[in-house]
Amino acid sequence: MIPEIGHFLLILALGVAGLQFLLPSWGVWKRDARAMAFGQSAAQVQFALVFLSYLCLTWAFVQKDFSVTYVAANSHSELPLMYRISAVWGAHEGSLLLWMLMLSGWTCAVSVFNRRLPADITATCLAVLGAIAVGFLSFMLLTSNPFDRHFPVPAEGKDLNPLLQDPGLIIHPPMLYMGYVGFSVAFAFAIAALVSGRLDGAWARWTRPWTTTAWLFLTMGITLGSWWAYHELGWGGWWFWDPVENASFMPWLVGTALIHSLAVTEKRGLLKSWTVLLAIIAFSLSLLGTFLVRSGVLVSVHAFATDPARGVYILGFLAVVLGSAFSLYAWRAPQLKSDGDLVFFSREGLLLLNNVFLVVAAAAVLLGTLYPLFVDALGMGKISVGPPYFNAVFIPLTAPLAAILGLGMAVGWKRAKFAEVVRQLRWPAALALLLAAGLPFLWVGSSGFAVFAGVMLGSWVLLTSVHDLWGRVRAKRSLLAGLAAVPRCVWGMTVAHLGLGLWVLGVAFVSLHSVERDVRLAAGESAELHGYEFFLRGVDPVHGPNYDADRGTVEVTREGASVTTLHPEKRLYRAQQNVMTEAAVDESPFRDLYVALGEPFDNGDWSLRMYYKPAMQLVWWGGFVMFFGGILAASDRRYRLAKLAQAPVSADGKVTA
């Protein structure tokens, strides 16, 4: 009964979403205030319906209702409750429902927080979001209904994919979807700007917190996904340039560009059509990611059950949504006039330059991701593009990004004197050089050009961020008063840039100075890796709720002193007979020690993979710090004040990037 209610609620939501698209659109066209206002109530009702429907599916999982096809395929009577709840988004149908929940949640938030915006802008936004919801809801109801039943009812479920039975993976997809779907709001704002023809500083100010919020969730989602792959896949890697990873990374790159271009549009009234284009592209890439993951056009380690009908539907949906958006852009964007000139050596000039690098990097990733598909479609054979391409293309494109970033923060809006900037930045530059020369030796005991360049860029970003903050604080009477006077959105920028700096440092060290070793050990034997002694005490069987495992005990010592004891596991999940590697990692800010169990040998020996990974933690910390910076930036009170229609300029006269 409950699943049928869930199904019925989805059908109702589809109807409401349809009205949410049609009535406000008609209202904007006819200037009918009542029809325009309808969008808000529709958005809230739609959210309530989807939310209840989502609860129905969760209920079916909690109750182990194996008569529901989707539950039977992704759950098991021995599956712990935590994973039964997260199994809702463990496969295609349910993750679509989660996606839909996020979309209606974002839409509902727009309807609540945008009350003070001009009625036609809000109405257009909600109509666009309603149209997207119609697309996704009908996609679910036509091709991927999570509430389908099947008879006879199986006695046992097929269990959740063991790869997904990990705490990291419980929150990874929701975070990622929040980011993907969040860009739909920026997209809706962009369409509203094109339709109304009003694109000014106020528009940019309305759009900024939404974009930043979507971006911060995406940042967190990508970081968690990477963290998960590192712990769960047992290859010691943290980024594989897999099509599905790329699908999340491309919107991130374009979203980052969008955040910065919005700043220029708000402060200077420039780059208007570019900003709108970025908003459309960011969401396009989110939709494209959905298509790539679910249509099976590319080979990926993230296998979703694929079905040609679904691919055709999403492709049609892409064509309609993006086709109309880009046509509207081609028609209306020429009318968006800039309110001034752009000087190259100014903050907006450098921001534009960084935008170009970010977009070109995203395009390079897109090309590499789709290249196998292009080549195959042209009948030139089957190829695969791997990390060598991406590393060779991506790193040269992002290195200038870090260099310009540090410069950009020191350069003022409108125009700046080059000599003055050089004078200001001479200390950060000298210090970054010093760190680049010394830090690799202190950290990993050797150096080279690549790590020198990496540390140079990472510390340059860190030092210029601190320098910029110091410049703001120094003018005030005391340090505390100075720090308190720094507006929250500046804190957000600084913290996010610090995160990037940490990330660059981490990536430089871990990708250039990791040491790995494959060994064959019997119980009681040990092996040496980068000064650490790994002693295999033994491998014992253990039993989890729904798996059986071999659990190794590896004692790590350094120069006789105990460092840690690690327990890598090899789990056999009973229901699907899948073997999973659970790597064991000793984490510290300076280095990770990583051990994964390989295959057993006939005589009871085990193959072990051991890694020494310097500064691995900085990569995660970089992501978390960027996430936190996003929270600070998005929660600046300037945005809340700006929502009061005729609110006076805030008393302390904050003007910041």
Next chain:
Amino acid sequence: MRFLIPAALLVVLLVFLGIGLKRDPREVPSPLVGKPAPAFDLALLGEPQRYTQDDLKGRPVLVNFWASWCAGCRVEHPLLVKLAGEGVEIVGMDYKDTDEAARQWLQRHGNPYRRVVADVQGTAGLDWGVYGVPETFVLDANGTIVYKQIGPMTEQAWNEKIRPLLQGPKS
């Protein structure tokens, strides 16, 4: 005009995605399909005589490249044993392996092979265009390759692709 560029790029992208939908990226065509099995002359595991491509003629046969060191082979092994039990003739090509390891492996996991050819150097594998083990070639009664399965044999591949081929017009 330049504002039309994004729309034009979108159209190109959509066309390619549309074509991509019709193709299966996992299907790597083998140039050998439709051709006679490449020649080889190798020793058999545990038997005195030698074995050549001519011995594969006369009835449909599965030629399965495997090795005792290969994890994917262990995955498909129960299915091969089951198929052998149903009377399907499978010839094993023990690829870059030692006789001793192969014999132990077959003893432990069961032997689905009518004959096991010892391709110790991997020369036959090279001529047959093997990317990696396991791979399975389906040969008709004339010794012509009619299908190639890359990676472990699956129930689905067997039921949907291979069984219909073998049950086709009997020669």
